Amino acid sequence: MHGLSPPFVEVSEDAVTLEALLSCIHPNVPRPIFNSLDILVATLRAAQKYAMDQVVLTLGAELVRSRVVDGKVAPSFAETDPLRVFAIARDLGLQAESQIAAVATLNVNLHSAAASVEVDRMPTMFYREILRLRKERKDWVKAHKWWTISMHQPGQTSHCPCGTRHRDIPDSVKQTILKAPTSTTIRNLDLAASFPCLRCQGAARRHFANMAAMYDEYFGVSV
């Protein structure tokens, strides 16, 4: 009785992708939940292919949204795989999402980031945006006033009894900050090892707290 069946077309998407895509446009089917970036990307690509502009926008937001998995809050795909999410969002022309992902790339080592088709095929122009962002942040943290800590104790006339008036940030701490130049890194520095003198450590703690606050004020809160 197939003569009575409605017309059909074969598409190149697999069932998982097609189900997610159609769930986005059907008024009476729940919106899909993506626990895999691969499926989300395949669905986004399909939406782009069929010129489903609103679906691209809706799914694009899923790239940077925190999710709840098994009752626990899971980081967004932009946080777990920032370079790939940046490549995809930038390619799709999703401005806000690519900006969020670009900031998230500051937390990863670009040379050892997980390989993916999107990253491998990312235009050099996009990659340079990432590098420019990183350089901008690095230049800010390298500025003289952040690279030297004044050991002056507020409310006291003398400097730290260990004898230091000013102290350059130790190289190990510099490297930690430059590797991931974000305020989160600055806030989470392990200072005990680098500043054995407790009063110096207190001064360093204030210095970095101030630095992180200024960073967020200057660049906006980072991921």
Next chain:
Amino acid sequence: MGPVLHGKTSPTFPSNQGDFILQSCDKVNFYVWKLMLQISSAVFGDMFELAPKAPPPDYSTSEEASIRARRRSRHSSESQPILLLIELT
């Protein structure tokens, strides 16, 4: 007769809910409404726009098809149907 439909049907998009079928590359059939695709996708919109409106030749002599054709031509010459919605504020 065109190509024959094979494969299983998606439980989320079952056969009684749709006037068009999208078949995935792994042979799962999704029943959808043309209108739904037409509104949300410019590609499907164009596809249905370009598709021949006349019924296939082997049906054209049947009574049902001629009734349908007449109904269609009547609809196209008249204005679109209007449904009055009464909203309580």
